[in-house]
Amino acid sequence: MPVQNSTQAMIERRNRLLGPAYRLFYEEPVQFVRGEGVWLYDPAGQRYLDAYNNVACVGHSHPRVVEAIAKQAATLNTHTRYLHETILDYAERLLATFPAEIGNIMFTCTGSEANDLALRVARTCTGGTGIVVTQTAYHGVTGALAEISPSLNLPDPTAPHVRLVPAPRPAGDKTGEIFAGHVRAAFEDMKKNGIRPAALLVDTIFSSDGVFADPPGFLAAAVEAAHAAGALFIADEVQPGFGRCGDGLWGFARHKLIPDMVTMGKPMGNGHPIAAMAAKPALLKEFGARSRYFNTFGGNPVSAAAATAVLDVIEQEGLTENAKRAGADLRERLNALRSRHALISDVRGAGLFIGVELRHGDAPATKETARLVNRMRERHVLISAAGPDGNVLKIRPPLVFGTEHADLLVETLDQALREIATT
Template identity: 60%
Template sequence: MTAREAMPNAYVPGQGNLSEGDAALVARRERALGPAYRLFYETPLHLVRGEGVWLYDAAGEAYLDTYNNVASVGHCHPRVVAAMAGQAATFASHTRYLHEAVLDYSERLLATVPAALSHMMFTCTGSEANDLALRIAREHTGGTGIIVTENAYHGVTLAVSGFSPSLGPGVPLGEHVRTVPAPDPALGARTGAVFAAGVQAAIDDLTRHGIRPAVLIVDTIFSSDGVIPDPAGFLAPAAEAIRAAGGLFIADEVQPGFGRTGAGMWGFARHGVVPDMVSLGKPMGNGYPVAGLILRPEVVARFGAKGRYFNTFGGNAVAATTAAAVLDVIEDEGLIENARLTGAYLAEGLRTLATRFPALGPIRGAGLFVGADIVDGDAPDAALTHRVVNALRQARVLISATGASANTLKIRPPLVFARDHADIFLDRFETVLKALS
């Protein structure tokens, strides 16, 4: 290992079975991009194109993508590409001019959330969206205290990286940040009460240190904490606790949003809560950089009265048109229902494998977002997880790991992932488990 901070499933410079050409590309990256970037896998992939659920390397080999929620409706979806190119060839400018595209899209997206959430603001990335949410929350509440889960990830701006503990010890948390244990689904019906008690303890600690609470922000499927979707409804008591303390509840839907859970458009809906703000990102534009916030109007009123907001590229005509095409595909191709049905089929297949391979532990999921633990008895096994991830890469299946112990396989394919793709994944996964047993 080198001295620099590593991440799960990362290439270690100087190692891996690289071709001469790919080794030259790695050297060029290091010279041009510097030391902070990381590559996936012991032997990095040199990808050149994508289509649907498949990615292709420079030699023409096809890899099944079970990880990528950026291309949420499939890599290079022709309808999205056509909408993007068509608008770029017609008019591409910002929101300081009147234009229908951003309004049409905003009205359409707002129709998918509860009526209390009636304003839309645009950014380019989920990190920016969460940064903007924090600015608005501070203005509205007068507080600065932030509560997140112990292995949360919410972005990479200066402010947001300070409440993204999954970035590791090299990225310190702010003094105004408190972490709480992730929800424990093993508690069943008590999950919500125990999680809310942790949030209340964080509120009390902030208050004791003279810090007024501003927000509780959670990714509503707890992706970085190990994928924790159930029991549905457990978030409500925690949302009540932060509001009682004068703070706001922010649902980070960058990973679970846009139909991925198979239970409607938004992960928060499974919990019967209406957030104060909802942050959006990656899947919104199927790879085009468009993101934003949906929020209650009263939350942004003071912020909007005191200062203007502008983002040169956020909500521009191309972004809005591309994002609208993504909604078209989700609706016309029935992708939310596909996420529900295919996700259930995939999870059941994994549970069947778990009866035969002791290293495959608990399976948790909602729709096409599944977490599968790799264990040694009852203990997390990060070393074996690393081997599984890299063996699947050799079997031409792309996947990664997550969780505080880095032992949860994060299975999050494009929403066009179908049963035949699930069968391919399960077959190759079984082969890998046999080889590693």
């Protein structure tokens, strides 16, 4: 069967079996059967440069992680209501990467579960319900999180207890002041409407909003505004965490602040379903006195083994340092493209989390961005788009991404930009 016919048959089968709510990437969806490092392989053996999938943070099918999963699965996998040392060893090791004030960690299977748990804790400890998030945020797929994830494009994405604030657009030294002003106004509006604040929840790289990382420290003023309103600050590290931003393991570290809670997702297990919520002990003491939490397989022995192996790889292969070095090199190359392509209005990010904004003067180049993402896919380089207007190229490859991979990405992007400019 020809490849195109085979792909179409698979799409039709998928739609029939899985229903219409799922979405596929790209105008011409692609099937993969194998992954290794920064590469994904289709059924014909053709390889694609993966510059998008942050979940496989230490690279697809990393042998250290695969070995750890297989060894533990062959020994024991059971739920977390039995004692097991591996999860405790991992908890101690992971907590050591946070500020000393964050001393407890609770394990889940997904980032959505971790964020949902953080909201429960925030509401229990503050007595409030009000949540502030950014205008194009994505925080998860549970019912509570869909209400605060406007990027899902639901018919009515927010509930009465939710307030949306603009993402922190670059404004130099004024960035933090402006963003904090929006957060402060949102909490004040809640109170005027009889809603008690509970939390400010942000992805610390503002990924879905279009990737905003600078200047370092700008987020601190917004956190102060949240605390002044009686709310807690939840740092969503599902996307920026585990060394991706190149400055320690956590995105919030760039802002020199201490979150009340930190949430993590599947990158902590290189895609294996393990996630977590870390918190200040006083919060969990209050939460535990009023409630209880149970997650059958959150932090099970196999997941803990996978997560331990990921930390080993990050540390021993110097992947945080690589993210800083490779990310700076890639941004420099992308800025060089900017001098040759008027469509590129900005290149921003931290480490190996980069946003490339495309505009026609003051107008977002939404259609061109979509075309560019698909042209790149046709040339076997995988990226995506973000931002309220869908005009920011989102680049976040596995942390083993290096110079030779940057060569291919930038060369392919240059060619695709030239083609789009002439059609």
